[in-house]
Amino acid sequence: MRTTDAIVIGAGQAGLAMSHCLAARGIDHLVLERGRVAERWRSERWDSLRLLTPNWMSRLPGWSYRGDDHDGFMTMSEVVAYLEGYAARAPVVTGVAVHALHRAPAGYRLETSAGTFAAPAVVIATGQCDVPHIPAMAAELPRAIHQVTPSGYRNPFLLPDGGVLVVGASASGVQIAEEIHWSGRPVTLAVGRHTRLPRRWRGRDILDWMDRAGVLTEPAEQVRDLSAARTQPSLQLVGRPHHASLDLGTLRAIGVRIAGRLAGIAGGRALLRDDLAETTAGAQRTLDRLLDRIGALADAEGAPDEAPPPTLAPFARTPSAIDLAAEGIRTVVWATGFRRDYAWLRVPVLDASGEIRHAGGVTPAPGLFVIGLRFLRRRNSNFLDGVGADAEALAGEVLAHLATKGRAAA
The missing domain is CATH 3.50.50.60 (FAD/NAD(P)-binding domain)
Known part of the structure; x- marks a missing residue:
């Protein structure tokens, strides 16, 4: 079993922003990604799609758009390259699918395609656009x-x-x-x-x-x-x-x-x-x-x-x-929107509609957090430009939780 202080599930924009903010606080952590970094931008977008937000709004903690077309709109390949650059220093483990997340005596246990992981804090960063909703x-x-x-x-x-x-x-x-x-x-x-x-x-x-x-x-x-x-x-x-x-x-x-x-x-x-x-x-x-x-x-x-x-x-x-x-x-x-699939989440934090209950990303289960959802804390919480502020706030929540567990940041 591999252990660390915090585990982030998902290496899209939300998970990577969370990783950056955890690292800034000296919190040992891993980011588990079922595919590659920015997998949905790679494999679940159509060929001609561009970001709906202008490039100058591509702002993440410690990272921003570095091209010369600030008022333009990134293509999907440009978005992938942008997030790959951001992920270069993040402790991302790719090709790891989370099959189940359970409570454990010291926090949480994750059963994955690469074995078992454990941590006192877990951040779910699987995003707003998870599974297409088909009526x-x-x-x-x-x-x-x-x-x-x-x-x-x-x-x-x-x-x-x-x-x-x-x-x-x-x-x-x-x-x-x-x-x-x-x-x-x-x-x-x-x-x-x-x-x-x-x-x-x-x-x-x-x-x-x-x-x-x-x-x-x-x-x-x-x-x-x-x-x-x-x-x-x-x-x-x-x-x-x-x-x-x-x-x-x-x-x-x-x-x-x-x-x-x-x-x-x-x-x-x-x-x-x-x-x-x-x-x-x-x-x-x-x-x-x-x-x-x-x-x-x-x-x-x-x-x-x-x-x-x-x-x-x-x-x-x-x-x-x-x-x-x-x-x-x-x-x-x-084109009827998306739903969130938490079949792997074995912690009782879902409401009657299957959504995670939370207050600003803090769930009722101590040490379990969520990020990247619409209006998590602000109207732009699920935007590339908005997830960073939520990550900053939640990293503080993770640090406070770890202090209660006697896990000091490095």
């Missing part, structure tokens, strides 16, 4: 329909010929719908809840304004409904060198068919709700509130005047059902 209705699709999630999608040319139904209109859904459309395939986008944003506004990237106005660092304890905030859809943005916006209006203009939320599958037909007006109105209200909030800062800084993005014109009557075979739809892309 149960997917089982009702005809077998001839090819199904894929954003984690498995690579590019349009690996899909079967024919039309495509993309389910979900957050960041992944709108980007994939646009890319598939430009490949020449007819695309239908089934729209649910989404967060509409312009890429730029009043001379700056929208995330720049949100950062400067304190929106992204808003503390969890100041949010009126934290549970709702943690389940908000991802921002409807795209990272492109020419800083163009992407929303339902953009997609409609190029010929993507926009439809309501997918309600079910029956007899080879996709059943759709007549709720497009409702969901777009909700997204517009969120956008209006945000622009009102950051508009005062833009005025104070003398930013150039700019009208807000126009309200989307009403969509024509949307279909209530689509006969998939008759319309030649041979692929469904489930």
Whole structure:
């Protein structure tokens, strides 16, 4: 059995930031990674994807973007290289899958593919985007329909010929719908809840304004409904060198068919709700509130005047059902978000929905922590740019816990 003072599970951005902050406090630790450093960025992203945050926001403790395109957006290979550089001095053990995490007399015992590890403190850093969520209705699709999630999608040319139904209109859904459309395939986008944003506004990237106005660092304890905030859809943005916006209006203009939320599958037909007006109105209200909030800062800084993005014109009557075979739809892309899979976590810290119970990353089990989840401590807790502040705070919590165990830092 291999022992250390702390073990971090996962070598993505959250795990590596945690490792840096533990090392800064002299805490002996290991980072266990089931694949390679930044494995999800390597193997679970599509070919053309870029970060949604500009490069200057790629800030981790002791590490930041070092290129010369500060306002650009890193490609996936650039993200991997960025995180590999960060991991160079971290005690990462790759190719180690954690099969079970148990309580033990001195803390925790981890059963892994490389044997048993033990430590008085463990930090779960497996992230927000763990396992793609595929609705149960997917089982009702005809077998001839090819199904894929954003984690498995690579590019349009690996899909079967024919039309495509993309389910979900957050960041992944709108980007994939646009890319598939430009490949020449007819695309239908089934729209649910989404967060509409312009890429730029009043001379700056929208995330720049949100950062400067304190929106992204808003503390969890100041949010009126934290549970709702943690389940908000991802921002409807795209990272492109020419800083163009992407929303339902953009997609409609190029010929993507926009439809309501997918309600079910029956007899080879996709059943759709007549709720497009409702969901777009909700997204517009969120956008209006945000622009009102950051508009005062833009005025104070003398930013150039700019009208807000126009309200989307009403969509024509949307279909209530689509006969998939008759319309030649041979692929469904489930851009329906992610869930967390903690089947290996044998410590009773999960709530009724299977999520880890925690207060700012501190679970009810002494010595067990979690990092990298949405709104862990701040609105940007699961961003590349936001996880560092959480890591700094949690490293202090780990140090305090180890002191109670008589484990002094080096």
